[in-house]
Amino acid sequence: MIQTTSPRRVQINEVAVRDGFQSEPLFVPTEDKIRLIDALSKTGLSKIEVTSFVSPKAIPNLRDAAEVMQAISRQPGVTYVALVPNEKGAERALACSADEINLVMSIGESHNLANMRMTCAQSLQQFGRVMALLAGSGIKVNGTIATAFGCPFEGEQPLERILWAAGEYLALGMHSLTLADTTGMAHPAQVRQVCQVVRAAHPGVPLTVHFHNTRGMGLANVMAAVGAGVDSFDASLGGIGGCPYAPGATGNICTEDTVHMLEACGIATGVDLDALLALSRGLPELLGHPVPGQVAQAGKRTDLRPRPAICTTPA
Ligand code: COA
Numbered sequence: 001m002i003q004t005t006s007p008r009r010v011q012i013n014e015v016a017v018r019d020g021f022q023s024e025p026l027f028v029p030t031e032d033k034i035r036l037i038d039a040l041s042k043t044g045l046s047k048i049e050v051t052s053f054v055s056p057k058a059i060p061n062l063r064d065a066a067e068v069m070q071a072i073s074r075q076p077g078v079t080y081v082a083l084v085p086n087e088k089g090a091e092r093a094l095a096c097s098a099d100e101i102n103l104v105m106s107i108g109e110s111h112n113l114a115n116m117r118m119t120c121a122q123s124l125q126q127f128g129r130v131m132a133l134l135a136g137s138g139i140k141v142n143g144t145i146a147t148a149f150g151c152p153f154e155g156e157q158p159l160e161r162i163l164w165a166a167g168e169y170l171a172l173g174m175h176s177l178t179l180a181d182t183t184g185m186a187h188p189a190q191v192r193q194v195c196q197v198v199r200a201a202h203p204g205v206p207l208t209v210h211f212h213n214t215r216g217m218g219l220a221n222v223m224a225a226v227g228a229g230v231d232s233f234d235a236s237l238g239g240i241g242g243c244p245y246a247p248g249a250t251g252n253i254c255t256e257d258t259v260h261m262l263e264a265c266g267i268a269t270g271v272d273l274d275a276l277l278a279l280s281r282g283l284p285e286l287l288g289h290p291v292p293g294q295v296a297q298a299g300k301r302t303d304l305r306p307r308p309a310i311c312t313t314p315a
């Protein structure tokens with residue numbers, strides 16, 4: 001057995017109920033969303049991205065955002081986040097007392113237009129209004145740089161463009177940053193470089209990474225980010241998720257698989273893996289289809305099987 005003495009601790013942010021449910025073919029009933037969020041709240045997760053205050057025409061599955069945000073039982077120590085694209089979304093999130101607002105812009109202009117129907121300049125203009133609206137509210141604002149590791153329409157984005165977006169966000173007064181790999185284009189060497197450069201440019205600014213496992217590189221990217229000093233990871237129960245405005249988009253990295261891997265490596269997450277696995281195993285029934293998460297299917301690496309008879313019967 002490899003002994004690790006690493007004192008590393010990272011935080012895990014759950015996005016299944018936003019990134020996951022937004023792209024489900026069928027509407028997940030409001031009471032099921034609330035029940036799942038309440039259960040997730042007790043597993044040791046640092047943040048839960050509860051919903052998004054976007055146009056209900058753009059994302060019909062999250063049209064119950066306000067109801068969900070108001071009905072959940074908030075646990076101390078958990079930050080309840082709402083994704084917001086514009087001023088109207090921020091007004092709605094503010095009315096429901098979200099703890100944190102996550103402003104999202106894709107740095108690929110084409111994806112921002114497809115997803116948000118805005119140019120990047122228009123998104124930044126909206127963000128300026130959001131920051132003015134929230135001034136003095138005590139609500140923290142995270143800025144997500146979507147398509148940071150590649151735009152599905154334009155390809156890999158230059159480092160300068162990532163740094164440009166980070167600089168714009170921080171100049172507006174956002175308190176933290178997320179680098180999002182919206183369509184699973186990131187690879188570990190790129191992740192290491194981008195995370196190192198962004199951390200060096202903005203030391204002390206909390207940095208989260210948000211990976212999708214579209215091309216099977218999700219957990220490798222997590223380890224690359226850990227190596228680059230990142231300590232905050234978005235992940236989705238069961239590995240569900242995906243942007244409805246990016247062709248071929250698939251699920252986020254799976255929360256329980258990520259926790260299972262990190263803990264095996266001696267990196268503490270503070271998350272109750274068994275509780276997550278139990279919740280993940282309920283997803284196929286809730287959603288009506290199988291989900292990609294692997295540990296919920298295979299069992300933990302420490303869940304040993306009974307020895308076959310040949311091992312116990314004397315020859
Ligand atoms: N919440 C609810 N409704 C909103 C809204 C918000 N945040 N922003 C705009 N709307 C409404 C407007 O009131 C208007 O309603 P009406 O048709 O009844 O008058 C309608 O949406 C169109 O408004 P407009 O400002 O012209 O928006 P748009 O059609 O250009 O769309 C967005 C812009 C940002 C609202 C839309 O593209 C969107 O919600 N995108 C989010 C996509 C997403 O969540 N992707 C996955 C996560 S990254």
Ligand code: ZN
Pocket residue numbers: 019180181182210212241242243252
């Ligand atoms: Zn995502």
